[in-house]
Amino acid sequence: MQTKLKKQRYVTMSLDIPENLQKLVAETTAKATGLVYTKPAQKQIELNGATYLISFIESLHKKDEETLKPKKQRVNPFENPEADLIVHRGSKYSIVLNKFPIIKNHFLLITNEFVKQDSLLQPEDLIVIHNILAQLGKLKRRNGTPVAFFNSGPHSGASQAHKHVQFISLLEEEGEEEFPLFLDEIVGNQPLFIPDQDHPALFDKNRKFAHFILPLNAETISEETFALVYMSLIQNCLTVLKDHHFLDHLKSPDSMSLSYNFIMTEKAIMLVPRSLELVHNEKLGYTFNLNSLGYLGMILVKEKAVFDETVNGNVDLDEVLLKGGFAREYEKGDPEGDY
Ligand code: AMP
Numbered sequence: 001m002q003t004k005l006k007k008q009r010y011v012t013m014s015l016d017i018p019e020n021l022q023k024l025v026a027e028t029t030a031k032a033t034g035l036v037y038t039k040p041a042q043k044q045i046e047l048n049g050a051t052y053l054i055s056f057i058e059s060l061h062k063k064d065e066e067t068l069k070p071k072k073q074r075v076n077p078f079e080n081p082e083a084d085l086i087v088h089r090g091s092k093y094s095i096v097l098n099k100f101p102i103i104k105n106h107f108l109l110i111t112n113e114f115v116k117q118d119s120l121l122q123p124e125d126l127i128v129i130h131n132i133l134a135q136l137g138k139l140k141r142r143n144g145t146p147v148a149f150f151n152s153g154p155h156s157g158a159s160q161a162h163k164h165v166q167f168i169s170l171l172e173e174e175g176e177e178e179f180p181l182f183l184d185e186i187v188g189n190q191p192l193f194i195p196d197q198d199h200p201a202l203f204d205k206n207r208k209f210a211h212f213i214l215p216l217n218a219e220t221i222s223e224e225t226f227a228l229v230y231m232s233l234i235q236n237c238l239t240v241l242k243d244h245h246f247l248d249h250l251k252s253p254d255s256m257s258l259s260y261n262f263i264m265t266e267k268a269i270m271l272v273p274r275s276l277e278l279v280h281n282e283k284l285g286y287t288f289n290l291n292s293l294g295y296l297g298m299i300l301v302k303e304k305a306v307f308d309e310t311v312n313g314n315v316d317l318d319e320v321l322l323k324g325g326f327a328r329e330y331e332k333g334d335p336e337g338d339y
Contacts, residue, residue: 016090017132022139024087025107028097032084040102040300043311044179049206052297052317053179056307057102078110078162093128098166102300105143108164115163118153118257123223126230129165129264130221136169137266144171144178145265149292153259155274155324157291168293181296182207183268187215194228197335201236208318209325211295212236213270229269234258237273238339240326246275261292270295272325279324284309290324 018024029035040055077099087095087107098106109128121129129148136146150165151158170178182204192215195201201212212233218225237260241247259274272295279288286306288299299317301307309315 016093017095017128017135018088019135021088021095021132021135022105022143025095025097025105028085028087029105032097034082034084034099035097036100037104038100038102041307044177045311045313047313047317050182050204050297050318051180052299054307054310055102055298055300056304057300057302058304074160076114076160076162078108078160078164079114081110092124103168106166106168108166109148111163117151117158117161117163119163120234121150121165121230121262123227123230125165126226126264127221127223130216130226130266132167133264133266136167142171144169145181145184146170147181147296148264149296150262151291152262153257153274155259155277156261157274157277157289157294166292179298181265181268183213183263183270183296184265186213187217187268189217190215192216192218192221192225192229194225195232195236201233203328206318208322208328209272209295210237210240210328211270211272211325213268215268216264217267233269233271234260235339237271240273242337242339243330243332244275244326246326261295263292263296274325276324279320281315281320284315288320288324290321295321295325 038057040057042053042055044051044053046052078096081094081096082099085097085099087097089112092112094110094112096108096110098108109132133146133148136143140146146167146169148165148167170181186202186204190202193199195214201214203211203213214229214233216229237258238247241258259277261272261274263270263272272292274290277289279290280286281288284306286301286303288294288301293300297317299310301310306315310317
């Protein structure tokens, strides 16, 4: 008993995260009056070897009012999070519920002090994220596989400037079929490795957009290793930007920031470099707003006609995603200048 308590205290103190997080999330959700949950209509489809989950909600009126404002005029919801949404307050990080979830148990890890969403994740952030995933993963059978995501940069789909990493679990209701995570399937049981010229990061051949996947299968992962894994993927993204001449026309220091989507599971990490947040589809007359979940294959639409067309397989979703990212296959530039 003594040892167990000591161990728990060590974990809690070093990571700033309580050990009974899932229970706290459930309890806070049950009490939260400010939470606006909207259950979407959903359908899973297969298209050219990839699985997509299409979700439809008419509108998120309250959310839209705020998110329609120019990004710079929005009130920072994470400076003083709404009290009934707070799951946990630690010394460096807090955990708050998403106020406008369309997926159950959607919560966010935020920094207590303001840190820019566009700044790189720190090794400690990566450890905390992975530890939360490992903790939630113990309840996987009941709640589904936990996923963390981070939208960073002006074209990434992020709507808030204060650093926040989001968490969801894939199973909505017990007994439902779980949405497959292609990054987990790609890594399988491969052990963690740091990529180099001879051993590049992994990818899914069924997706045309550039993306970089690495396994996280290891007994323990040190801060140093996490930093190497993450920075090697950031370098991959920068090389793609350079090769697509995206770094050639920088007009202001603002436009220099890299836009990417970051997705982490217990066993894998993936980065997707982004070129556009909003992708207009001429055929549908509809603009998709794409973030990390979109690049996992979870596509949210807000018009019924678009939902119908999409679930009937009439929209080439990989092409939509490609437009918001970069081509995976292209004539590479001089490797001398790679990041
Ligand atoms: P992103 O759009 O990727 O920057 O993520 C912002 C997240 O914060 C979304 O999941 C929003 O639904 C959520 N959100 C927006 N306003 C609030 C709020 N007042 N309290 C908690 N979560 C919020």
